Amino acid sequence: MALSARRLCHIAFHVPAGQPFARDLQRLFGFQPLAAREGDGWRQLALRSGDAIFLVNEGAGPGQPLYGLDSRHAVPSAANLCFDVDDAASAARALAARGCLMLVSPVSLRDAHGAATYTVVNSPVSNLSLTLLERSGYCGPFLPGFGPVPSEPGPNWVSHVDHLTLACTPGSSPILMRWFQDYLGFRHLPLSPGEDPMVGLEVSAGVGRGGLRLTALQTPVGSDVPTLVLAESLSGASSGKDQVEQFLDQNQGPGLQHVGLYTLDIMAATEGVAAAGGQLLTPPEAYYQQPGKEDQIRAAGQEPGRLASQGILLDGDQGKFLLQVFTKSLFPEDTFFLELIQRQGATGFGQGNIRALWQSVEDQAARYGLAG
Structure with a gap:
C-alpha cells in the first residue's frame, strides 16, 4: 500500500551565498519571512505567502541543512519537496521495504513549541529529494531548529x-x-x-x-x-x-x-x-x-x-x-x-x-x- 501524504509543508531551494532569490521573493512577489536558522555552513530562511512556504537554503556547508540534504547540484534550483505524513518513521520503513532509497534516516527534533520527526528519501527526478515530515503536535512558527523572524504584513496576493x-x-x-x-x-x-x-x-x-x-x-x-x-x-x-x-x-x-x-x-x-x-x-x-x-x-x-x-x-x-x-x-x-x-x-x-x-x-x- 502506498504512503499517504497529507499536505505539502514546503518547497526547498538551494542557492549560492549572496544569490538574491530570497530577497526577490519578498520584494517582487510578496512573500514574508517566517523563520530562520544558521548552522553547519547554511543560512536557512522560510518565507510564506498565504499557505505557500518556500525554504531557501543558502550556502553549502560541511553539514546538511535541516529537513533536507545538500544535493551538490551544479546550479541553483528547487531541491526538495516536503510532505506532512502521520508517522515519518513508519513511512521510512515502509518505503525502504519497497526499495526506496533513504537519504536521511528518521531524525527527531524538539524545541519549546513541540517536536517533529523527518526523513528524506530519493525521488525519480534528478536532484529533487522528498522529505516526509511528522509534526502533528508542533505549534511553533515553522519547525524545530528555526527561530521566528520579525516581518510586516504582506500584500496577500497568494493563497x-x-x-x-x-x-x-x-x-x-x-x-x-x-x-x-x-x-x-x-x-x-x-x-x-x-x-x-x-x-x-x-x-x-x-x-x-x-x-x-x-x-x-x-x-x-x-x-x-x-x-x-x-x-x-x-x-x-x-x-x-x-x-x-x-x-x-x-x-x-x-x-x-x-x-x-x-x-x-x-x-x-x-x-x-x-x-x-x-x-x-x-x-x-x-x-x-x-x-x-x-x-x-x-x-x-x-x-x-x-x-x-x-x-x-x-x-x-x-x-x-x-x-x-x-x-x-x-x-x-x-x-x-x-x-x-x-x-x-x-x-x-x-x-x-x-x-x-x-x-x-x-x-x-x-x-x-x-x-x-
Missing part, C-alpha cells in the same frame, strides 16, 4: 500552491507517474475525456513547433497536496530548443520547473508584481486578437484591455475559466519560474494557452539570440 510542474525527459512520464502512484499514493487526473494515463494530454504548439505532453497526478480526496503535473516535450520542433528542453539543459536534468501559486485576484497580484519590478512573460499581441478571444474574455467577466496590459492569459468556456500569467526565470539559469493562477470553475492547466506561452517564449529567445 496557496495550486500545482507543481516537473520538467521531464521525453518518454519518462509513464515511469514517473507509476513511481508517484506506487510510493506516494498519487493517481492519474485526466485533463481530457477518456485520456490514456500512459499517453497523457498532447498539446501541439503548431506545425514545426513541437509541443507538450502533460500528465497530471493528484492525491486522494481528503489530502491537501497540490496537483503534480509532468511536462515533457513532443518531437516535431523544426529548430531551436523549447522551454522544457532548455530547462533540462540548464538544470542538467529533470526537476521542478515551476510552481503555480493560486491567487483570488490575478489582476491585483500581477499589477503588484509588475509595480515591484517583477519580470513577467508577455504573450504575442496576436493572442488577444484571435477570433472569439475578446468575447471569451468578456464572458469570464474580464476586460480584454486590462488583461492584455498585464499579459494575462485566459482559457475556458461554458462558464468555467482559468487565468494565468508566468514570470521569467528567478535564477540566472532558466531553472525555475512562478505562475500566478486564478480559477473560475476551471480545473485544467490552461491547455488552450500553451501555444500562446510557447510562442511568447520562443519569440523572446529569438529576439535575444537564444534560439537555434
Whole structure:
C-alpha cells in the first residue's frame, strides 16, 4: 500500500551565498519571512505567502541543512519537496521495504513549541529529494531548529500552491507517474475525456513547433497536496530548443520547473508584481486578437484591455475559466519560474494557452539570440 501524504509543508531551494532569490521573493512577489536558522555552513530562511512556504537554503556547508540534504547540484534550483505524513518513521520503513532509497534516516527534533520527526528519501527526478515530515503536535512558527523572524504584513496576493510542474525527459512520464502512484499514493487526473494515463494530454504548439505532453497526478480526496503535473516535450520542433528542453539543459536534468501559486485576484497580484519590478512573460499581441478571444474574455467577466496590459492569459468556456500569467526565470539559469493562477470553475492547466506561452517564449529567445 502506498504512503499517504497529507499536505505539502514546503518547497526547498538551494542557492549560492549572496544569490538574491530570497530577497526577490519578498520584494517582487510578496512573500514574508517566517523563520530562520544558521548552522553547519547554511543560512536557512522560510518565507510564506498565504499557505505557500518556500525554504531557501543558502550556502553549502560541511553539514546538511535541516529537513533536507545538500544535493551538490551544479546550479541553483528547487531541491526538495516536503510532505506532512502521520508517522515519518513508519513511512521510512515502509518505503525502504519497497526499495526506496533513504537519504536521511528518521531524525527527531524538539524545541519549546513541540517536536517533529523527518526523513528524506530519493525521488525519480534528478536532484529533487522528498522529505516526509511528522509534526502533528508542533505549534511553533515553522519547525524545530528555526527561530521566528520579525516581518510586516504582506500584500496577500497568494493563497496557496495550486500545482507543481516537473520538467521531464521525453518518454519518462509513464515511469514517473507509476513511481508517484506506487510510493506516494498519487493517481492519474485526466485533463481530457477518456485520456490514456500512459499517453497523457498532447498539446501541439503548431506545425514545426513541437509541443507538450502533460500528465497530471493528484492525491486522494481528503489530502491537501497540490496537483503534480509532468511536462515533457513532443518531437516535431523544426529548430531551436523549447522551454522544457532548455530547462533540462540548464538544470542538467529533470526537476521542478515551476510552481503555480493560486491567487483570488490575478489582476491585483500581477499589477503588484509588475509595480515591484517583477519580470513577467508577455504573450504575442496576436493572442488577444484571435477570433472569439475578446468575447471569451468578456464572458469570464474580464476586460480584454486590462488583461492584455498585464499579459494575462485566459482559457475556458461554458462558464468555467482559468487565468494565468508566468514570470521569467528567478535564477540566472532558466531553472525555475512562478505562475500566478486564478480559477473560475476551471480545473485544467490552461491547455488552450500553451501555444500562446510557447510562442511568447520562443519569440523572446529569438529576439535575444537564444534560439537555434
